[in-house]
Amino acid sequence: MVTRLSRLLTPTLREAPADADLPSHRLMLRAGLMRRLGEAAGLYALLPLGRAALARIEAIVREEMDRIGGQEVLLPIVQPAELWRQSGRWAVYGEEMWRLRDRHGREYCLGPTHEEAMTDLARLEVRSWRQLPLLLYQIQNKYRDERRPRFGMLRAREFVMKDAYSFHRDDEDLARCYRDVYDAYARIFARCGLDVRAVRADPGAIGGHGTHEFMALADAGEAEVVFCPRCDYAADVEEAEVAAVRADDLAGEQGRGGAPRRVATPGAHSIGEVAGALGVDAAATAKILFYIAEYADGRAAGPVAALLPGDRQLNEVKLGNRTGAVHLRPAEQGEVPVPLGSAGPVGLHDVPLFTDRRVAAGGPWVVGANDEGFHLMGVVARRDFDPGTVADLLAARAGDPCPACGAPLSCRRGIEVGQVFGLGTKYSSALKAHYLDAAGVERPMVMGCYGIGVTRTLAAVVEQHHDDNGIIWPGSVSPYDCAVVPVGAGEAAARALSAGERLTEALEARGVRAVLDDRDERPGVKFKDADLIGYPERVTLGRSLADGLVEWKGRREAEPRLVPLDEAAGRIAERVRAAGGGVGPQRGATDGR
Ligand code: ATP
Numbered sequence: 001m002v003t004r005l006s007r008l009l010t011p012t013l014r015e016a017p018a019d020a021d022l023p024s025h026r027l028m029l030r031a032g033l034m035r036r037l038g039e040a041a042g043l044y045a046l047l048p049l050g051r052a053a054l055a056r057i058e059a060i061v062r063e064e065m066d067r068i069g070g071q072e073v074l075l076p077i078v079q080p081a082e083l084w085r086q087s088g089r090w091a092v093y094g095e096e097m098w099r100l101r102d103r104h105g106r107e108y109c110l111g112p113t114h115e116e117a118m119t120d121l122a123r124l125e126v127r128s129w130r131q132l133p134l135l136l137y138q139i140q141n142k143y144r145d146e147r148r149p150r151f152g153m154l155r156a157r158e159f160v161m162k163d164a165y166s167f168h169r170d171d172e173d174l175a176r177c178y179r180d181v182y183d184a185y186a187r188i189f190a191r192c193g194l195d196v197r198a199v200r201a202d203p204g205a206i207g208g209h210g211t212h213e214f215m216a217l218a219d220a221g222e223a224e225v226v227f228c229p230r231c232d233y234a235a236d237v238e239e240a241e242v243a244a245v246r247a248d249d250l251a252g253e254q255g256r257g258g259a260p261r262r263v264a265t266p267g268a269h270s271i272g273e274v275a276g277a278l279g280v281d282a283a284a285t286a287k288i289l290f291y292i293a294e295y296a297d298g299r300a301a302g303p304v305a306a307l308l309p310g311d312r313q314l315n316e317v318k319l320g321n322r323t324g325a326v327h328l329r330p331a332e333q334g335e336v337p338v339p340l341g342s343a344g345p346v347g348l349h350d351v352p353l354f355t356d357r358r359v360a361a362g363g364p365w366v367v368g369a370n371d372e373g374f375h376l377m378g379v380v381a382r383r384d385f386d387p388g389t390v391a392d393l394l395a396a397r398a399g400d401p402c403p404a405c406g407a408p409l410s411c412r413r414g415i416e417v418g419q420v421f422g423l424g425t426k427y428s429s430a431l432k433a434h435y436l437d438a439a440g441v442e443r444p445m446v447m448g449c450y451g452i453g454v455t456r457t458l459a460a461v462v463e464q465h466h467d468d469n470g471i472i473w474p475g476s477v478s479p480y481d482c483a484v485v486p487v488g489a490g491e492a493a494a495r496a497l498s499a500g501e502r503l504t505e506a507l508e509a510r511g512v513r514a515v516l517d518d519r520d521e522r523p524g525v526k527f528k529d530a531d532l533i534g535y536p537e538r539v540t541l542g543r544s545l546a547d548g549l550v551e552w553k554g555r556r557e558a559e560p561r562l563v564p565l566d567e568a569a570g571r572i573a574e575r576v577r578a579a580g581g582g583v584g585p586q587r588g589a590t591d592g593r
Pocket residue numbers: 113144146153154155156157159161416417418419451452453454455456457
């Protein structure tokens with residue numbers, strides 16, 4: 001059956017609502033893929049084109065999960081509080097969890113994730129080591145009452161997640177499965193046309209063995225990722241190691257040797273002012289930053305000092321890890337024994353000092369003299385001051401050497417589209433999900449969990465694939481492969497329309513998902529909409545039809561080419577296939593619910 005645009009609910013908009021500020025958010029609204037539900041933040045309806053694109057992503061996810069032995073299940077979204085009490089997370093999950101009661105007053109939540117529920121299933125059904133390993137997944141709506149729902153589908157309060165959980169006899173088998181899922185994720189995102197980097201990440205609240213986040217590179221991303229263009233090293237800026245450089249790399253015009261010189265720097269406080277006053281590079285200065293650290297172990301809160309190159313940013317997470325503080329806040333004038341604008345490490349007492357390893361290894365440095373209006377030049381760690389704890393304290397930045405291979409790192413923002421976790425026995429121990437090993441000994445199952453934000457992936461695809469005129473779908477994800485656009489007036493219009501119908505049928509017969517723009521609109525409107533919606537291919541049937549020709553144009557091409565009408569379907573089908581589009585040999589998409 002021919003799909004007619006006149007009958008399809010695709011309400012395109014010339015302007016996006018004012019509060020939509022990211023390309024994906026704007027374009028998904030303008031192209032009629034989605035609509036917000038009433039005035040509620042972070043709740044979106046997917047319209048037919050959005051649903052179709054999502055279904056294609058889901059199909060790719062299913063295929064790759066099935067390929068590594070995943071079994072699809074579907075657990076209730078509503079979960080009893082009791083399970084979360086057993087894991088200890090009912091009390092700690094906080095306001096992000098959507099909680100509700102039934103008519104008897106019993107407590108439940110709308111699942112933000114399913115570790116507890118899946119572990120419950122495994123503890124009921126798995127008895128023996130012979131039943132392991134098990135990799136279960138589902139594609140389902142998840143609920144998180146995000147503090148700041150925003151960016152459309154990128155951070156919604158109800159969203160579609162593919163979540164998977166694996167159960168193993170031991171750590172080695174978990175490691176094998178983790179690697180399988182990691183590889184499957186890399187294939188899934190590549191097939192969706194996404195440029196991603198797998199980043200070693202902090203295990204955060206879920207806890208356990210290793211974890212990687214899959215980051216789709218995009219300016220809209222909330223995370224900052226450094227990655228190596230030469231090898232596969234990638235890390236969150238918070239986590240990235242900054243390699244120490246050799247001492248002589250930083251030896252500046254101050255020369256080495258000799259005692260520090262005290263110099264007057266009246267009115268100069270910022271690094272720029274000090275470097276300017278002394279005629280040295282900011283990279284030759286070392287700055288000291290004071291924080292008030294709060295500890296969880298009963299130690300009294302107090303100041304700590306971090307010493308780092310003047311041209312670099314402190315990574316507060318790294319400092320926090322080194323100090324053992326649970327919270328750090330910048331100290332204010334009067335909270336430390338030295339004047340903040342002229343502070344330095346020489347003669348600094350009573351404040352624990354953390355020295356970045358570049359400062360410890362390099363120099364000599366210009367530092368504050370702990371005397372208002374004075375600095376010291378030619379200062380070297382260990383000779384002139386006790387560096388205290390030496391550690392990597394820097395926020396990584398583009399150009400830093402890759403810790404793995406030494407090539408200069410690149411830096412981009414990233415959208416977290418997926419994450420893999422080695423959980424270990426955290427949940428199985430808490431919920432007593434045990435199995436009997438070959439010797440008949442009862443052991444907790446070793447677990448992993450793996451998530452993909454399916455709706456977030458859809459938005460990330462739009463974020464990476466668009467231009468000023470609209471979306472440019474990768475063939476594998478596009479809701480339709482080809483728009484057939486009859487244009488013209490009067491009798492010519494009728495001829496174009498009926499030729500368009502036949503061409504649409506011919507395309508469909510070749511497995512191309514085609515849509516016929518049979519609307520009574522001017523050609524300019526039809527072309528604008530086709531560009532906005534972003535069909536990979538477009539065929540226009542107009543004046544040249546009299547000569548048996550149609551105009552064929554790929555979404556990325558500037559100009560159409562003329563091709564004979566009777567060759568069009570075959571040639572388009574070929575290109576659609578090559579781009580991963582069309583009705584594949586792959587299993588058809590079914591609804592995730
Ligand atoms: P984030 O740090 O972005 O809040 P998360 O670490 O809380 O994400 P996970 O618990 O790892 O997310 O969930 C698995 C996947 O679900 C994420 O990788 C992401 O793609 C997706 N996801 C999480 N929260 C949302 C949301 N509010 N809207 C859309 N997708 C989300």
